[in-house]
Amino acid sequence: MKTTLTVNGRPHTLDLDPRVTLLDALRDHLHLTGSKKGCDHGQCGACTVLVDGRRINACLSLAVAHDGDDITTVEGLSEDGKSPLQTAFVRNDGMQCGYCTPGQLCSATAVLREVEAGWPSHVSETLEGPATLTRDELAERMSGNICRCSCYPGINAAILEIAEESTDYAEAAE
Amino acid sequence: MRPFDYQRAEDTAAARTASRAGATILAGGTNLLDLMKLEVMAPERVVDISRLGLNRITEKDGGLHIGATVTNSDLAADMRIRRDYPVLSRALLAGASGQLRNKATTGGNLLQRTRCPYFYDTGTACNKRTPGEGCAAIGGELRNHAILGTSEHCVALHPSDMAVAMRALDAMVEVEGEDGTRREVALDDFYRLPGDRPDIETTLAPGDLITGVTLPAPLEGRQQYRKVRDRASYAFALVSIAAIVRMEDGRIADATLAFGGIGTRPWRDPEMETLLKGERPSAALFAKAADVLMRHAAVHPGLEFKLTLVTRLLSATLEEMTE
Numbered sequence: 122m123k124t125t126l127t128v129n130g131r132p133h134t135l136d137l138d139p140r141v142t143l144l145d146a147l148r149d150h151l152h153l154t155g156s157k158k159g160c161d162h163g164q165c166g167a168c169t170v171l172v173d174g175r176r177i178n179a180c181l182s183l184a185v186a187h188d189g190d191d192i193t194t195v196e197g198l199s200e201d202g203k204s205p206l207q208t209a210f211v212r213n214d215g216m217q218c219g220y221c222t223p224g225q226l227c228s229a230t231a232v233l234r235e236v237e238a239g240w241p242s243h244v245s246e247t248l249e250g251p252a253t254l255t256r257d258e259l260a261e262r263m264s265g266n267i268c269r270c271s272c273y274p275g276i277n278a279a280i281l282e283i284a285e286e287s288t289d290y291a292e293a294a295e
Numbered sequence: 296m297r298p299f300d301y302q303r304a305e306d307t308a309a310a311r312t313a314s315r316a317g318a319t320i321l322a323g324g325t326n327l328l329d330l331m332k333l334e335v336m337a338p339e340r341v342v343d344i345s346r347l348g349l350n351r352i353t354e355k356d357g358g359l360h361i362g363a364t365v366t367n368s369d370l371a372a373d374m375r376i377r378r379d380y381p382v383l384s385r386a387l388l389a390g391a392s393g394q395l396r397n398k399a400t401t402g403g404n405l406l407q408r409t410r411c412p413y414f415y416d417t418g419t420a421c422n423k424r425t426p427g428e429g430c431a432a433i434g435g436e437l438r439n440h441a442i443l444g445t446s447e448h449c450v451a452l453h454p455s456d457m458a459v460a461m462r463a464l465d466a467m468v469e470v471e472g473e474d475g476t477r478r479e480v481a482l483d484d485f486y487r488l489p490g491d492r493p494d495i496e497t498t499l500a501p502g503d504l505i506t507g508v509t510l511p512a513p514l515e516g517r518q519q520y521r522k523v524r525d526r527a528s529y530a531f532a533l534v535s536i537a538a539i540v541r542m543e544d545g546r547i548a549d550a551t552l553a554f555g556g557i558g559t560r561p562w563r564d565p566e567m568e569t570l571l572k573g574e575r576p577s578a579a580l581f582a583k584a585a586d587v588l589m590r591h592a593a594v595h596p597g598l599e600f601k602l603t604l605v606t607r608l609l610s611a612t613l614e615e616m617t618e
């Protein structure tokens with residue numbers, strides 16, 4: 122089936138078997154191997170990508186069902202791999218083997234937006250908002266990304282650092 | 296995964312026609328694709344309904360109409376749901392992960408299949424997967440299994456959190472039938488008990504399409520969803536409770552309670568609710584309510600812990616909500 126995916130800003134038209142997942146289309150057909158396959162069943166988050174700005178598990182999605190969609194993978198988060206979030210991961214030792222990192226980065230990018238949009242989480246005291254990114258909030262919101270090396274302290278520190286910076290900017294702008 | 300034909304439906308009529316001809320409906324795909332990879336489900340045709348425009352939440356008769364493809368994220372974050380139906384927001388937020396909730400839909404969540412490991416393992420017997428094959432769960436390892444509504448053929452749980460909150464809210468499932476007429480079905484008439492055909496989980500007929508869920512006007516009182524699980528997040532419920540409680544002069548005026556993790560479908564017990572009505576809250580009353588709830592429990596070895604867990608969760612929730 123002819124399917125057009127816009128990945129990291131570039132349109133690609135592929136001829137795909139309907140069985141091909143979005144993850145396999147990205148990795149095997151477009152050779153964007155940043156997104157990882159951990160479990161292939163929605164249980165680990167290694168395959169997290171952004172579709173129209175929202176995070177999803179690419180392994181539980183058919184590529185043909187994403188015809189026309191705008192997809193961002195870890196390769197598209199920055200030109201040089203040195204976005205503030207990416208550098209914060211390096212600075213805070215947010216990885217060991219690095220297998221879960223692309224998924225963590227995509228997921229964290231979306232978490233920051235979800236918090237900004239005021240989405241509550243399971244641990245939010247109130248549903249009324251506004252949402253603030255405490256350590257507990259972050260752990261809950263990032264629970265869909267498992268790190269087998271258990272680098273959670275570094276991962277959390279990196280994301281909190283970026284969240285604080287953006288709040289500082291927002292406050293300075295007010 | 297077995298090969299299949301993929302079709303994207305342009306309107307609900309096309310989806311119904313395809314479904315009537317044997318196609319399996321694909322919404323978010325987070326459950327269907329999981330099961331297709333394992334060949335627990337192996338449809339020859341799949342019809343994608345994700346772009347039918349069923350993704351809106353609109354006001355209806357003082358309540359809300361939720362389109363079938365509204366995502367679990369959008370539903371949980373909707374201001375009207377957060378304000379007037381907080382138990383539903385809470386239940387959704389307690390389920391799955393941020394990534395999954397972005398894909399999971401209202402209709403798909405209602406129809407998600409059980410997480411019984413024997414249903415997932417095609418190397419073992421399962422009446423839900425292959426009718427008449429037997430049930431390896433009964434007499435096997437039990438943990439995320441039901442103690443209410445079971446039969447000698449099946450002890451599989453309905454795993455949804457969302458559906459438990461909807462059960463407490465008296466939500467109605469809106470179904471478009473084969474001929475295009477719409478009907479509304481209460482959740483207790485929607486989910487079947489397993490009996491001797493655990494493979495038939497709902498009263499939907501071939502060609503039926505869920506187009507939405509209707510919530511009646513908001514209820515007065517406090518609302519809460521509590522979920523106990525093996526880890527703090529990203530896990531299915533061992534036991535959960537959706538509670539709506541209204542107090543009047545120190546007495547329980549109304550207590551609406553639905554349970555997850557114990558029943559073969561989202562569970563409600565009118566007899567228990569009647570027992571609580573008009574009473575002053577006390578530990579003895581809550582214990583009696585738990586006894587009533589558990590009066591027909593069929594507890595297979597390995598599931599004894601659920602009796603304690605449900606009793607404690609019910610007491611703790613009611614204690615807090617009747618303060």
Ligand SMILES: Cc1cc2nc3c(=O)[nH]c(=O)nc-3n(C[C@H](O)[C@H](O)[C@H](O)COP(=O)(O)OP(=O)(O)OC[C@H]3O[C@@H](n4cnc5c(N)ncnc54)[C@H](O)[C@@H]3O)c2cc1C
Pocket residue numbers: 162163164319320321322323324325326327328329344363389390391392395398399400401402403404405406407408454455456457503504505506529530531532
């Ligand atoms: C790792 C993991 C953890 C999870 N944890 C939780 C949890 O804690 N709590 C919880 O409640 N859920 C949990 N889930 C399940 C998740 O909520 C469901 O997979 C999801 O809600 C299904 O929705 P979907 O749109 O993706 O359905 P799909 O996979 O697209 O469809 C599911 C079924 O519904 C049918 N269907 C879908 N829409 C319609 C319609 N409109 N009309 C008729 N038939 C239809 C399909 O044919 C299919 O049989 C988890 C899932 C995973 C993978």
Ligand code: FES
Pocket residue numbers: 157158159160161162163164165166167168169178179180181
């Ligand atoms: S590979 Fe997709 S969630 Fe694990």
Ligand code: FES
Pocket residue numbers: 215216217218219220221222267268269270271272
């Ligand atoms: S760094 Fe190894 S899995 Fe996370």
